[in-house]
Amino acid sequence: MKATVLSVEQLTVYRESYAAVQNVSFSLEEGTDMAIVGPNGAGKSTLVQAILGILPRAAGEITILGQPLSQTGVLAPRLRQQVAYLPQNFLFDRRIPMTVEELVGLGWDRLGMQLPWAGHKQRRDAIQTALDRVDAGHLGHQLISGLSGGETKRVLLAYCLVFPRRLLILDEAPAGLDMRGESEFYQLLYQLKQEQGWAILQISHDLDMVRRHCDRVLCLNRALLCQGIPEATLSPDNLAAAYGSEFVRYRHVH
């Protein structure tokens, strides 16, 4: 049996005064790719942020790599390092003078107190290997402000790749890319998933992509409407329950 990487039990999260996520339970096994789908305002980002400890939870338990996430969002650094997260919009001030190498290196660090030169050689090698793997070896010395959209996503994948991870959490990772960029991104992501054995939890609006690639899907609209394999879960009835019946008719016409 596969090990459980993430388990969520009866999770409830409040935003302002309403419950944005209500009583959600699911678990994610290693090597599995799970998508969270649902309409805007369904609580997808809230769910992900509560799992990461960015948002506090009102009730429920979250277990990451076998360890419970504390109420205040604290998890042992050794485990934290095995989880990578890419936010929906990776926004940064373009005037920050940071090179691609420096950004990817931040993915390698444990981020407690450490000497700046700790593990220098190992770190440098890991950065180069990760950048080469995403075909961005030549970008190492460039400033991140000069990267194109597609290059930025590849560099962010190198940030995930630079240290062995077990769980990747992506919030609409290819947002902002055109169709070709998106398909290239997914191609690379799934190659890396195969090589690294990552478990992935990703928010997606692209139901076709979910059907093609994902092993499991959660249909969310504040509460968990259904979960399972994509073919069964993304049935017209379930989609109508999640998105409203107009959406399903629209999808069937096209």
Next chain:
Amino acid sequence: MSIQAEATRVIELFQFPFMQRAVLGGVLTGVMGGMLGSFTILRQLSFFSDALGHSALLGISIGLLLGINPSVVLIPFAVAFALGVTYLLERTRLWTDALLNIIYSSSLAIAVIVLSFVGQYKGGINNLLFGDILAVQELDLVFSGLLLIVCTIFIGLTLRTQMLLTLNEPLAIARGISVTSHRTAFIVLLSLVVAVSIKSIGVLLISGFVVIPACASRLLSRNFSQYIMLSAALGGISAVIGMVLSALFNLPSGPSIVVTQLSIFLVAALLPRFRV
């Protein structure tokens, strides 16, 4: 007077202990200001250092009113003040620059009122506004030296965390970094630097030490580590050059240092090939 005689005069001037203390004090402040300043400008807290500087006048005037050495009052005052401002910023969620404006103009107003009760202050308001680097005492140097060590250790050991926090907060939080505690620690350090430097640099000029070398370094740097180190170095170098210029031409020392910083910045801005 010949150039040689002039040079001898300046060299002799630097033999005096007060002058050596002044240079050392200037370098310590310059390096600390440059180091913390590099993060301050990227986090858009430049105005914060300015507001801290202005409010320091309130700390000094309270010290004078109570008859306590202003250097002693200033340190706890600046820290408490910085924490208070951060709390207000988080609580009211108003625009940072607007709120800081309220704080610095009102603390300036209260400070002037308090000073009016003190009567004649022997150093004069001029020294408070523009500082008197030649009046730096050994105790001030000890404070500055210790603080530089603390800043270097803190920034050194948490460098990677600071970089990620500066770049993208959600990414940092997801890695288990506590944004609030890091922000508080940074602001406390910044306020300490302002507090120990205010006597020599003055309330009006201190933010120059934080902002100008960092901006010059930004224009000259091609990566983050280089940026921080260059910023600290430019802070130190401009203090030395500024002090020499002030001795040479008999100019006020704090302003001479700031003008030196400005010259370095302008050179950096006018070098087209480095501009990124």
